[in-house]
Amino acid sequence: MPNFAIIGSGAMGSAVAKRLIDHGATVLTYLEGRSEQTIVRAKAAGMVPVGHQELTKAELILSIVPPAQAIKVAGLVADISSEMQAPPPFIDLNAIAPKTMQALAARFEGSGIEVLDGAIIGGPPVPGKSGPTIYISGDTAERSRLLEDCGLRIRRLDGPLGAASALKMCYAGINKGFTGLGTAMLLAASRSGAAESLKAELSDSLPDVDRKLSRSIPDMYPKAYRWVAEMQEIADFLGDDDPAATIFRGMADLFARMAGDVEGSRVLVGRLDEIIASSGTEN
Amino acid sequence: MPNFAIIGSGAMGSAVAKRLIDHGATVLTYLEGRSEQTIVRAKAAGMVPVGHQELTKAELILSIVPPAQAIKVAGLVADISSEMQAPPPFIDLNAIAPKTMQALAARFEGSGIEVLDGAIIGGPPVPGKSGPTIYISGDTAERSRLLEDCGLRIRRLDGPLGAASALKMCYAGINKGFTGLGTAMLLAASRSGAAESLKAELSDSLPDVDRKLSRSIPDMYPKAYRWVAEMQEIADFLGDDDPAATIFRGMADLFARMAGDVEGSRVLVGRLDEIIASSGTEN
Numbered sequence A, B: 001m002p003n004f005a006i007i008g009s010g011a012m013g014s015a016v017a018k019r020l021i022d023h024g025a026t027v028l029t030y031l032e033g034r035s036e037q038t039i040v041r042a043k044a045a046g047m048v049p050v051g052h053q054e055l056t057k058a059e060l061i062l063s064i065v066p067p068a069q070a071i072k073v074a075g076l077v078a079d080i081s082s083e084m085q086a087p088p089p090f091i092d093l094n095a096i097a098p099k100t101m102q103a104l105a106a107r108f109e110g111s112g113i114e115v116l117d118g119a120i121i122g123g124p125p126v127p128g129k130s131g132p133t134i135y136i137s138g139d140t141a142e143r144s145r146l147l148e149d150c151g152l153r154i155r156r157l158d159g160p161l162g163a164a165s166a167l168k169m170c171y172a173g174i175n176k177g178f179t180g181l182g183t184a185m186l187l188a189a190s191r192s193g194a195a196e197s198l199k200a201e202l203s204d205s206l207p208d209v210d211r212k213l214s215r216s217i218p219d220m221y222p223k224a225y226r227w228v229a230e231m232q233e234i235a236d237f238l239g240d241d242d243p244a245a246t247i248f249r250g251m252a253d254l255f256a257r258m259a260g261d262v263e264g265s266r267v268l269v270g271r272l273d274e275i276i277a278s279s280g281t282e283n
Helices: A011-022 A036-045 A052-057 A067-081 A098-106 A145-149 A163-191 A195-205 A207-238 A244-263 A267-277 B011-022 B036-045 B052-057 B067-081 B098-106 B145-149 B163-191 B195-205 B207-238 B244-263 B267-277
Strands: A004-007 A027-029 A060-063 A090-092 A115-121 A133-137 A153-157 B004-007 B027-029 B060-063 B090-092 B115-121 B133-137 B153-157
Touching: A004 A011, A004 A052, A004 A067, A011 A027, A011 A036, A027 A052, A052 A067, A060 A067, A067 A090, A067 A098, A098 A115, A098 A163, A098 A207, A115 A163, A133 A163, A133 B195, A145 A153, A153 A163, A153 B195, A163 A195, A163 A207, A163 A244, A163 A267, A163 B163, A163 B195, A163 B207, A163 B244, A195 A207, A195 A267, A195 B133, A195 B153, A195 B163, A207 A244, A207 A267, A207 B163, A207 B207, A244 A267, A244 B163, A244 B244, B004 B011, B004 B052, B004 B067, B011 B027, B011 B036, B027 B052, B052 B067, B060 B067, B067 B090, B067 B098, B098 B115, B098 B163, B098 B207, B115 B163, B133 B163, B145 B153, B153 B163, B163 B195, B163 B207, B163 B244, B163 B267, B195 B207, B195 B267, B207 B244, B207 B267, B244 B267
Parallel strands: A004 A027, A004 A060, A060 A090, A090 A115, A133 A153, B004 B027, B004 B060, B060 B090, B090 B115, B133 B153
Antiparallel strands: A115 A133, B115 B133
16 A cells, blocks of 8 residues: 655655655645756656545645645545545645635534644755654644654644644744844945945844844745745735734735845846845944 | 033933933923922932022923824923024934934024934943943934943944834844743743743843843743833834734734733743743753
């Protein structure tokens, strides 16, 4: 019996598959209609392409796709599992808001299929390194132990369905939000002729912050366009009752401006690079 | 001839005075109408109380007062200096926005009095430690060298009048903004049953961030009410053209909620303390 099916063989999906396969597992996937690049990557990872229906032969079905596709994938799994006696549990590992996770779970109501909420924090697993942490909430039957046994780092949360998704939102809010704060303030300092002094003061009195921003701001440029939607998702997650929702609506606008600059004149990128490269010393 | 006059003998003003006095300087101040506590603190630091007019006998006049009083103090200095042949330069060291600094400087127009923009970053100087850094912009005549010679850490900025104030805004935006992000996300995680996992993940993958938040969030409680105005000031400084202004309007609302909680039910404080105290481990 094959161990796993993974729907989605992007950078994360195929790397997770490879980690499982390296630990002796079989990983099924569905590739019909996918790009040549995706097919090549999935096969290179050792994933086994099968038809829709065969995905249900796995002991666990995982979804690792872009957030916008999460609900559609769940619908597919609900369809193919609907006629089965003992369908495999389904774990959504996508970066979706807890409310979206609840809507997703609703697709399975009355089907007898166990649905779990997961979230991946960290980059794709790389051979020889421990890799990301996968959080799973509501896993009272410890379905995720199978993944743990195959080399993945799993943490189970006691919280309700949606808790893992919430965790991912909160982590991103701190981590990416911090990059946003730094971006905004370095640009503002630059407009006021205070950028080099700000850099010097940060490197002096907050060296951790200085190091982190010097790395995370350039890393953000190519991702800024994706972060716009992520920040809006965090704002929605917080809800209108939470004053912090406004913070993330502002973050979304800030990253939208950055994304426009990255694709366009790169004036802001140039200014940020210059500040980050500066020794940060003043007369 | 006395070296300095300092208007304002709060925690910062009196500690700066003490540092100067410890290095052999004389520091004049004006105490009429001030509280018993302020008078005791000023005298303990060794400051010399004088009448208004005598403040102009100093070589430099410094203003170290709450931001809301900065303009009034500048007006007083403009008045007492107006009849003098060679009035001493005036340095505003308060946490005000660059625009406020420009309005303040306008009070001295045509008076021949040299006005400098300064900002103090860091806590009050403590004997045996190097103390805060004092940034001064537009100081082409190096008036601030007098302060440097008396044990203070001075950095001169090449930027225009207002650059030192801008630096202070930007630094606070990063530092206090980060505390705001952490506060918002720990509370959101707690509502979703994911707080302990978030704490564990931060301590694991972002240990610097975890340490900084564990210190800075409790430090914020008694200051939250003050930070509301500071965040609004940063939003005004950024201006409506900057999407990041929205971030700081949200921060102001967040700290207003915290300030209300600190004075009221302390439900949020209790929740944050619990998360910060948690070992951050999950099953």
